[in-house]
Every structure is written in C-alpha cells, then in structure tokens.
Amino acid sequence: MTTLTRADWEQRARDLKIEGRAFLNGEYTDAVSGETFECISPVDGRLLGKIASCDAADADRAVENARATFNSGVWSRLAPTKRKATMIRFASLLKQHAEELALLETLDMGKPISDSLYIDVPGAAQALSWSGEAIDKIYDEVAATPHDQLGLVTREPVGVVGAIVPWNFPLMMACWKLGPALSTGNSVILKPSEKSPLTAIRIAALAIEAGIPKGVLNVLPGYGHTVGKALGLHNDVDTLVFTGSTKIAKQLMVYAGESNMKRVWLEAGGKSPNIVFADAPDLQAAAESAASAIAFNQGEVCTAGSRLLVERSIKDKFLPMVIEALKAWRPGNPLDPATNVGALVDTQQMNTVLSYIESGHSDGAKLVAGGKRILQETGGTYVEPTIFDGVSNAMKIAQEEIFGPVLSVIAFDSAEEAIQIANDTPYGLAAAVWTQDISKAHLTAKALRAGSVWVNQYDGGDMTAPFGGFKQSGNGRDKSLHAFDKYTELKATWIKL
Ligand code: NAD
Numbered sequence: 001m002t003t004l005t006r007a008d009w010e011q012r013a014r015d016l017k018i019e020g021r022a023f024l025n026g027e028y029t030d031a032v033s034g035e036t037f038e039c040i041s042p043v044d045g046r047l048l049g050k051i052a053s054c055d056a057a058d059a060d061r062a063v064e065n066a067r068a069t070f071n072s073g074v075w076s077r078l079a080p081t082k083r084k085a086t087m088i089r090f091a092s093l094l095k096q097h098a099e100e101l102a103l104l105e106t107l108d109m110g111k112p113i114s115d116s117l118y119i120d121v122p123g124a125a126q127a128l129s130w131s132g133e134a135i136d137k138i139y140d141e142v143a144a145t146p147h148d149q150l151g152l153v154t155r156e157p158v159g160v161v162g163a164i165v166p167w168n169f170p171l172m173m174a175c176w177k178l179g180p181a182l183s184t185g186n187s188v189i190l191k192p193s194e195k196s197p198l199t200a201i202r203i204a205a206l207a208i209e210a211g212i213p214k215g216v217l218n219v220l221p222g223y224g225h226t227v228g229k230a231l232g233l234h235n236d237v238d239t240l241v242f243t244g245s246t247k248i249a250k251q252l253m254v255y256a257g258e259s260n261m262k263r264v265w266l267e268a269g270g271k272s273p274n275i276v277f278a279d280a281p282d283l284q285a286a287a288e289s290a291a292s293a294i295a296f297n298q299g300e301v302c303t304a305g306s307r308l309l310v311e312r313s314i315k316d317k318f319l320p321m322v323i324e325a326l327k328a329w330r331p332g333n334p335l336d337p338a339t340n341v342g343a344l345v346d347t348q349q350m351n352t353v354l355s356y357i358e359s360g361h362s363d364g365a366k367l368v369a370g371g372k373r374i375l376q377e378t379g380g381t382y383v384e385p386t387i388f389d390g391v392s393n394a395m396k397i398a399q400e401e402i403f404g405p406v407l408s409v410i411a412f413d414s415a416e417e418a419i420q421i422a423n424d425t426p427y428g429l430a431a432a433v434w435t436q437d438i439s440k441a442h443l444t445a446k447a448l449r450a451g452s453v454w455v456n457q458y459d460g461g462d463m464t465a466p467f468g469g470f471k472q473s474g475n476g477r478d479k480s481l482h483a484f485d486k487y488t489e490l491k492a493t494w495i496k497l
Helices: 006-015 056-072 080-096 098-109 113-135 170-183 198-210 224-233 246-258 283-299 312-326 347-362 415-423 438-447 481-487
Strands: 022-024 027-029 036-040 047-052 149-157 160-164 187-191 217-219 239-243 263-267 273-276 307-311 366-369 386-389 406-412 430-434 452-455 488-496
Touching: 006 098, 022 056, 022 198, 027 198, 056 160, 056 187, 056 217, 056 224, 080 098, 080 113, 080 170, 080 198, 098 113, 098 170, 098 198, 113 170, 113 481, 160 170, 160 224, 170 187, 170 198, 170 239, 170 481, 187 224, 198 217, 224 246, 239 246, 239 481, 246 263, 273 283, 273 415, 283 312, 283 406, 283 430, 307 312, 307 415, 312 366, 312 386, 312 406, 347 366, 347 406, 406 415, 415 438, 430 438, 438 452, 481 488
Parallel strands: 160 187, 160 239, 187 217, 239 263, 273 307, 273 430, 307 406, 386 406, 430 452
Antiparallel strands: 022 027, 022 217, 036 047, 149 488, 366 386
16 A cells, blocks of 8 residues: 555645646647636546647647658557567556556546556556567468468558547556557547546656657547547548447447448447356355445446346345445545545536436335435535345346446346346446356356456456457457457458469
8 A cells, every 4th residue: 555645645636737738749739729628626526727628620630640640650660679668668657657647547537546556557557568568479470372372461550540538447448548559550649538638648748758759649638529529520530449338439430430431449338247146155255346346446337246146045145245345335535545435527427326326216126225425525426335125127227337336236046047137238348157166157157248257256357358348338359469459450462473
C-alpha cells in the first residue's frame, strides 16, 4: 500500500495543475471552436477544470495530420525493434508518473486511489510494454506455393485508427488500444469519454517524451455526438476501435456503413452470470468473489458479476455468506488509501443506478443489502453495494446492464437450467462457474456463450489471453497477439519466379 495518506493525496489534489486541451501534432491546443466543457469530480462535486470540447473541425485536423504522419513513414516504417524500445519507454514513463496519473484518474471518475495506483496505471503500462515487446517477435508467412511462385503473406498497419474509449477504466482501456495500435505502426486519434478525459490528455505528452513522433498519437476530448460521431463518419479513418456501451457500438457500425466502410472493432456491454453449484470447492471463496465481482470499481465493470446464479439447495446457506462478504465493501472517500469502493462517475450515472434499484423493488425482487445513496453531505455520488434476492431472469435488473453495484440473485435447480438462464441475455462477455466436478466445469464452460469463462474464480486474466465478447458484447479481441488483428491488414504478394 502507498505510504501517502488521505491528507497527502488531498494536498496533491489541491496543488494539481489540470491540462484540459486537446493534443494535436505534438502540442496541446484549444478546440478549433474555442469551446470547453466542465470537468466535475464525482468525489465531492468540485470543478476540476475546463476541457476542450472538440468537434468535427478538430477531427478533420487530427485525421489530416495523422494521415500525413502515417504516410511519412516516420513511425509506420520504423524498424520494429525501434518501435519496441519506444513503447517500453512509454510504459516506463507511465510508471514513473504513476502517482500523478492515479490521482487524475481518481479525481476524474471516482475510483479508489489504491485501485488507480495498483491496478489501472500498472495495467495500462503493461498493455503498452507487452505489445511493444511482442512486435519484433512476430513473423509473417510464406505460402505453400508451386515451385515457380513465391507467395508472401504479410501484415501491414491499417493506417489511421480512431480509438473511442469509456470512463470506467479510462487509462487502461485507452492503453489496451494504444499498445497494439502504436506497436504495429499506426497513427492514432484517441477520444476519451467526456466523463474522464484527464489521463488520456496527460499521457499524450508522455508519448512524445518517450520518443513517439509527433502526429502519431493525438487526443481529442469532447462529446460522443460531436467529435466521436465525426470520427465515426470520417472518410479517412481506416479503423475504429471502441470500448463502451452496446448502444453506441451499434451506432458506430452504422457510421461505418454510411461512410467509408472503415473496420469497426467493438468491446461492448455485459450482464455476466456467476454460477455457483452446490458442490463448489470453497463456498467462502465463492461468496467473497461474488461480493467483489459486483462491488469492485463501484460495479462499473463490463465484466461485473451482476447475475449470481445459485443452486437452490445451497441458497439459504450461501446468500447470507455473500451478504456478509459484501459488508467489507463500503463506499468511502476515494482519496483514502483504505477505501475500496469510491464514487459513481457522475450524477447521471448515480441516478441511473438508483432508478434500477427502484425497478427491482417495483418488479417484486427482495432487497437484502444496500439500496441507498449515501455520503450525500460530501457532494459526491456514492451508492451502497446492493443485493436483490428472488430475481427472475426476465426482470429488468437481470436483463439490462446497470453498470453500478447492484447484484441480482437467481436460484436454479439443474446445470441445464443454469446454462439456459446464463445464456438468456443479449450479452456474452464473461461468465464464471464454481464446481469441483471437472466434467461439469468443462461442460458448463463450453456451453456458456461468453468470451471469457472463469472456473472457481471470478475475473482472472492478464495480457496473455484475448478479451472480448460474444453476441452483443462485441467483436474482435483486446489483449494477447489476437489484438494485433484489429490493427493490421493482411496482404498476399505473389511473385513469379
Ligand atoms: P458509452 O457507449 O456511452 O461511451 C463510450 C464512448 O463512446 C465515450 O467516449 C463516448 O463519448 C463515445 N460516444 C458516445 N456517443 C457516441 C457517438 N454517437 N459516436 C461516437 N462516439 C460516441 O459508454 P460509457 O458509458 O462510457 O462506458 C460504459 C460502457 O462501456 C458499458 O456498457 C460497459 O460495459 C462498456 N465497457 C466494455 C468493456 C469491454 O471491454 N467489453 C470495458 C469497459 C467498459
């Protein structure tokens, strides 16, 4: 744990200079329109600063610039070993600035400072260095051609990448894209969420310090319906990579169809089932995991274990264990290093979460923990981790992504029924299964329509395995070598010998 106390972080927060301008061609710059929007901290409702409100004019400038930089070859044709070294320096700079970046992240979107410092910043740096490390170890292919032909199968960078990211893990989601996008030689225009632009703006300068040429990484803060839409519809953006809601993911596919058929890769929402069979090897561990799966990051996690499916024969024993485990997750001041649940990102998101709690009540589910806004006197947006029992999978709280700390508990009687309920959602991002029967574990994992399945744990994984969704949770994968598919075009070159 950090040696900095809450008072130290609060002092640093007061001293912090917030950069709110866009980053274009290696320099901070105002939006073309000169417009700004306010960045409000959910920690206490304080104004953090004014942020450049970019729109289509900024997108045009950035794309033109990114294209010219790409065509110049200054980065796109640099030897992979050199790009590797630069990406590793970029990652090191994130780590050197870990405390500053963690503070920006926490003030901007409300997550606990210990999470920002020990999960988000290291995870972001790891995404940059892992992709950089890989880039000079990937080989292209020679096809199995006839004797008088040589067939080369090579990968090329796609060109100009528009990366649109959400607010729940602002820096980490950005770096899941930047790692492979930059390592493969592309020029990138990063659009952070209007709810959490600060770390994206800050790391643009660190990229220059690392030696990434100007024009390769540009950052355009602003709203989705202005600058986000402009990137989506732009005829000279080659690829859009996105993390965010399923609703906006679908919209980006429309933009691509209406413009230049740019490639669109989507990491979208989830409503993940956490299935606990009666023969789970360790019910205490399962209960603690079920609690952290809904309370970590205030439940603002695409893979949140928001549906807890429990075999009916153990439900009366198991549910009190989950309720007890959830008591360890209490919202508190995010700048206190001991806090493990912070503020929801803003008032709008808090009201959304509270309205889902209302809908749980009115649909007849039984509230067994939490359910209220708290710490109102701080000026921040805090909601207690909440559990509803007696939920049917047809209820709104079981079908829709809440993106807050609200857990729905659903009983089942057989493995078949558990799988049917688990898959009965438009989403397919992640799932977990708890059992000590190895066949049941494998058969259930195979039957689950989800991009990640965890057995006897919740939320495992690192850069080595792909991450992404089935169904309306998206397409393509972040992390691992599979992520490189998004950022490269495959070319076949036939040489007559
Ligand atoms: P969101 O879809 O509202 O916004 C995501 C980004 O899209 C933001 O930068 C936003 O400004 C932009 N945007 C909004 N409207 C746009 C438009 N018309 N054109 C272009 N861009 C537009 O999502 P959010 O509320 O920021 O994030 C929460 C969502 O992200 C949840 O659904 C969550 O499940 C999902 N998420 C998914 C993953 C994953 O890897 N699958 C990871 C984290 C979050």
